[in-house]
Amino acid sequence: MFFKVSFIHLMISYVLVNGDFYVRHTHGRLDSSSDSSESVDDHKMLKKIEGIETKLTEMKKLLEAQNSSAEVFLSDCPNEWIRYHNSCYFFGKKDVEFREAEIICEGYEATLVNIGSELEYSFIKSQLQERKAPKHWIGLTDENVEGEWRLYPSGPLANFIIWGKAQPEQGRLANCVAIWETYEYKYVDEPCTNRNFRPLCERMARF
Incomplete structure (x- = not known):
């Protein structure tokens, strides 16, 4: 271009x-x-x-x-990653529990995605729909204080959250967050040991 x-x-x-x-x-x-x-x-x-x-x-x-x-760039990111603004994103293909998902991301010098805006969320949603990927973990938990949703692993309170219908619904039984197709690709709270979700990793693009 x-x-x-x-x-x-x-x-x-x-x-x-x-x-x-x-x-x-x-x-x-x-x-x-x-x-x-x-x-x-x-x-x-x-x-x-x-x-x-x-x-x-x-x-x-x-x-x-x-x-x-154009907001999406294919350069300056590892193979099979996709760029949006200054970040690279990886949509994992293996179902794992929350901690395993974070470990997979760390292997790429990345973390589970911290979605910080509606624009970033819209980009991720469009990618999930395009890939027909129904379930992915994101970096958001309330493990430390119930109902206080913080970015993981960075720690600050999330300034953008878009819950699915009737979510969150599982209280203390579910401290980790995923994006789920069934809920229109919005957020759901799930037990962190649930193995039905894939990692969605994010890292800075390298110039």
Whole structure:
């Protein structure tokens, strides 16, 4: 994407510079020459240059708009990870309990995902739907104080939570949080020993 935009910048610059020279050069010839056929040829050539310039400008704007609006990047992350803003995400494929999920993430120098905003949640939800992945652990627990949901393992109170219908519902029996398709990919509280969920890991992208 960045290469394409740069290439088009170069092409447009070339057309603008050379087109401008050609316009000035042509105008000088038109003023000083009485050859009508040559003037017609010059006019046709000028129109072609203007047409190319217009098309390249439109392509430039389109690609820049796509580049500025794109939120998902595939570079600067390990293989099979996907990038969103400055983070890389890994959607595990093995059902494990909560602690095992965190250990798997640590093996990648990552942690269970700490979802901090509705935008990040929307990205993760879309990825889960696209992958048809129904159940994933996330880094959120109330193990220390019942009902006080904190990011795991970092510890601060969560500033974004989106519970599924009638959730949380299991009280002290369930201290760990997962995203579940059955609840429209929203949050559910589950026993941390439940082995029906997969890890969803997050790490910083490396530039």
